[in-house]
Amino acid sequence: MDKHKELKELFNKGFTSLENRLNGGTKGELHTYRKDALKRFNELRFPTIKDEEWKYTNISPVIAKYFKPSADSAVIADAKGVDRFFINRNDFIHLVFVNGRFSDELSFGWKETEGFTVTNLKTAIKDKPEIVSGYIGKNAVIEDNIFTALSSAFIEDGTFIYVNKNTVVEKPVHIFYVTNSNEEIMNAPRNLFIAGANSQIKVIESYEALSSAAYFTNVVTEIFLEEGAVVEHIKIQDEALGAYHIARTEVSQKKASNYLSYNVDFGGSIVRNNLHTRFDESGAENNLRGLYLTSGSQLVDNHTRIDHAMPHCLSHELYKGVLNDSSRAVFNGKVMVRKDAQKTNAFQENKNLLLSEDALVNTKPQLEIFADDVKCTHGATVGQLSKDSLFYLKSRGFSHDTAMRVLIYAFASDVVHAIDIPEIRDYLEKKIAEKLATGLEN
Amino acid sequence: MLEIKNLHASIDGKDILKGINLTVKAGEVHAIMGPNGSGKSTLAQVLAGREEYEVTEGEVLFNGKNLLEMAPEDRAREGVFLAFQYPIEIPGVSNVNLLKTALNEIRKYRNEEPLDSMDFLNMIKSKMSLVDMPNDLMQRSVNEGFSGGEKKRNEIFQMAVLNPALGILDETDSGLDIDALRIVANGVTKLRSPENAFVVVTHYQRLLNYIVPDYVHVLFNGRIIKSGDKSLALELEEKGYDWVKEHITEFVGQ
Numbered sequence: 001m002d003k004h005k006e007l008k009e010l011f012n013k014g015f016t017s018l019e020n021r022l023n024g025g026t027k028g029e030l031h032t033y034r035k036d037a038l039k040r041f042n043e044l045r046f047p048t049i050k051d052e053e054w055k056y057t058n059i060s061p062v063i064a065k066y067f068k069p070s071a072d073s074a075v076i077a078d079a080k081g082v083d084r085f086f087i088n089r090n091d092f093i094h095l096v097f098v099n100g101r102f103s104d105e106l107s108f109g110w111k112e113t114e115g116f117t118v119t120n121l122k123t124a125i126k127d128k129p130e131i132v133s134g135y136i137g138k139n140a141v142i143e144d145n146i147f148t149a150l151s152s153a154f155i156e157d158g159t160f161i162y163v164n165k166n167t168v169v170e171k172p173v174h175i176f177y178v179t180n181s182n183e184e185i186m187n188a189p190r191n192l193f194i195a196g197a198n199s200q201i202k203v204i205e206s207y208e209a210l211s212s213a214a215y216f217t218n219v220v221t222e223i224f225l226e227e228g229a230v231v232e233h234i235k236i237q238d239e240a241l242g243a244y245h246i247a248r249t250e251v252s253q254k255k256a257s258n259y260l261s262y263n264v265d266f267g268g269s270i271v272r273n274n275l276h277t278r279f280d281e282s283g284a285e286n287n288l289r290g291l292y293l294t295s296g297s298q299l300v301d302n303h304t305r306i307d308h309a310m311p312h313c314l315s316h317e318l319y320k321g322v323l324n325d326s327s328r329a330v331f332n333g334k335v336m337v338r339k340d341a342q343k344t345n346a347f348q349e350n351k352n353l354l355l356s357e358d359a360l361v362n363t364k365p366q367l368e369i370f371a372d373d374v375k376c377t378h379g380a381t382v383g384q385l386s387k388d389s390l391f392y393l394k395s396r397g398f399s400h401d402t403a404m405r406v407l408i409y410a411f412a413s414d415v416v417h418a419i420d421i422p423e424i425r426d427y428l429e430k431k432i433a434e435k436l437a438t439g440l441e442n
Numbered sequence: 443m444l445e446i447k448n449l450h451a452s453i454d455g456k457d458i459l460k461g462i463n464l465t466v467k468a469g470e471v472h473a474i475m476g477p478n479g480s481g482k483s484t485l486a487q488v489l490a491g492r493e494e495y496e497v498t499e500g501e502v503l504f505n506g507k508n509l510l511e512m513a514p515e516d517r518a519r520e521g522v523f524l525a526f527q528y529p530i531e532i533p534g535v536s537n538v539n540l541l542k543t544a545l546n547e548i549r550k551y552r553n554e555e556p557l558d559s560m561d562f563l564n565m566i567k568s569k570m571s572l573v574d575m576p577n578d579l580m581q582r583s584v585n586e587g588f589s590g591g592e593k594k595r596n597e598i599f600q601m602a603v604l605n606p607a608l609g610i611l612d613e614t615d616s617g618l619d620i621d622a623l624r625i626v627a628n629g630v631t632k633l634r635s636p637e638n639a640f641v642v643v644t645h646y647q648r649l650l651n652y653i654v655p656d657y658v659h660v661l662f663n664g665r666i667i668k669s670g671d672k673s674l675a676l677e678l679e680e681k682g683y684d685w686v687k688e689h690i691t692e693f694v695g696q
């Protein structure tokens with residue numbers, strides 16, 4: 001039997017046990033969505049490198065495994081040791097998930113307070129089913145993406161954030177998806193962030209592991225910015241080195257809203273991020289910054305798409321990569337400027353530093369411009385450290401290694417300098433330095 | 443301190459230095475002049491250890507040690523400093539950071555403890571006043587967006603902080619306005635001591651009014667074709683290089 005069929009059987013069986021477990025929960029609209037998603041999953045096929053969108057990212061190692069839906073596995077979600085990942089224990093709102101399951105005990109500061117709701121999705125499905133069904137699947141459609149369909153079929157938990165209009169959430173919300181499992185599991189968290197008109201929120205999404213067995217994170221995040229909303233979204237992917245991580249983030253922006261994204265990849269064996277934003281109304285802007293540091297045989301693929309569907313919007317994108325050993329990276333940045341999107345400003349840049357002859361990056365900016373009064377630039381560079389800079393530092397007494405490290409660090413950390421949550425910025429800077437220090441030891 | 447004997451160097455197969463002989467003793471200042479393309483920067487870069495140049499013949503001793511065998515960073519740690527003709531911009535690395543790392547690498551090499559932050563800051567402050575270094579330049583990325591003159595001043599400031607035994611200044615005067623030239627040159631003069639030495643590459647006699655050299659050498663086509671005292675610089679300014687070129691035919695004819 002072919003692998004695809006086998007996997008379908010496995011996941012369909014998993015779906016049946018999900019339904020059994022949900023017992024009362026199979027009536028509502030959300031479950032209809034799950035069933036549609038499963039149906040779509042059964043119709044679609046897994047992509048291969050013959051598919052344009054997956055040309056440089058061969059996911060056959062992912063489907064060669066038999067990942068069980070995590071909620072279906074017998075593994076106890078052991079939360080011991082999770083607190084080591086906390087960055088600011090006192091001043092952030094924490095939501096912790098272990099193997100896809102919400103940990104009530106480790107999460108704190110989360111609640112429904114005046115003006116906003118931060119909770120796990122399961123609670124929201126119970127308490128606010130109409131809001132959840134009103135938003136879920138609206139930005140991340142299941143039609144065209146087998147991983148989204150699969151993830152959506154197994155929606156059980158994740159993070160739900162709803163900020164009322166005119167509300168500023170002062171405390172950053174830090175969400176942890178931690179894997180601690182000796183079984184090969186699939187975690188399928190679902191995030192739904194809704195920022196009301198003129199509201200503001202900062203969200204950090206961290207992926208961490210306490211175990212080293214292979215696992216698969218298949219996450220879908222949908223973000224809705226109403227008029228004038230400001231969302232800062234930091235995604236820190238630090239999965240185990242043997243893990244697979246496929247993430248789809250879909251953002252829609254209303255008038256004069258501002259979405260700021262930092263997407264940092266440290267871990268994972270095969271990583272694929274799809275970050276798509278769409279301007280639904282005019283006068284909005286976004287700023288997408290990404291950093292991938294790869295070593296060993298890691299593969300990190302970032303596909304971004306910015307849809308300038310409306311006029312007078314501004315997008316700024318900067319993705320940087322540092323690749324060592326025989327690691328690989330893919331950057332595919334699509335910017336679409338539709339016919340009516342006059343006065344669009346779109347700037348895109350992708351810069352890569354190759355530290356080894358065996359490292360490889362495939363970078364492809366894709367501008368599709370159908371309006372005429374626009375300002376768009378894009379650029380991609382792939383290179384080594386400048387010899388002049390290295391010599392300059394050595395002439396000041398820097399050892400070769402120190403000079404390398406200082407220059408690479410300067411190149412990479414530039415991406416996170418503008419983060420305005422100091423603890424997160426400090427954490428990332430330290431983490432970048434650490435990863436570069438270990439990645440250079442060869 | 444520095445003994446250069448019959449130094450030949452080439453780049454991409456092209457011979458640039460064709461037998462340089464030069465001895466610099468502690469406490470001395472040597473000026474090197476010569477037309478564009480004669481090899482002045484090449485000599486400076488070879489001494490600092492730029493790997494792109496190939497030394498094809500000759501030797502260089504620095505305090506009795508074979509300089510050419512040392513990695514560039516070890517030359518710096520032994521006390522060689524090059525003020526670049528074209529200082530490099532290093533985005534993302536602040537001036538302060540560069541100096542702190544450089545100092546500590548040098549101290550480590552000499553088996554000294556790293557400087558504590560207070561001592562470091564005090565030292566930096568005193569050196570800043572030496573060359574009138576504006577405070578905001580300290581925090582900015584190394585040379586990034588600096589004006590031509592600011593870059594040159596920064597080179598001398600770095601030299602003041604690292605306190606080398608041998609300072610090689612490659613056209614530090616070009617790009618400086620009149621006031622800056624005076625400030626920077628006086629800074630160098632204050633750094634002079636019986637223990638250190640300077641090799642100053644310049645096109646202009648005016649720098650040598652401030653940094654008074656013990657010897658002046660004319661480099662032409664990869665060789666030192668004439669050496670003298672400070673009056674040679676004046677003579678050159680007056681008569682130009684044509685006068686030297688006449689001299690060279692004589693020299694080659696010998």
Ligand SMILES: Nc1ncnc2c1ncn2[C@@H]1O[C@H](COP(=O)(O)OP(=O)(O)OP(=O)(O)O)[C@@H](O)[C@H]1O
Binds near residue numbers: 478
């Ligand atoms: N990579 C290279 N390949 C070939 N020739 C080179 C290279 N680098 C330098 N040269 C040549 O070496 C010669 C000496 O250059 P150098 O920079 O040392 O001159 P200079 O005396 O410092 O001149 P200036 O007064 O203009 O600074 C020049 O003719 C230059 O073109």
Ligand SMILES: [Mg+2]
Binds near residue numbers: 482527612613
């Ligand atoms: Mg020169």
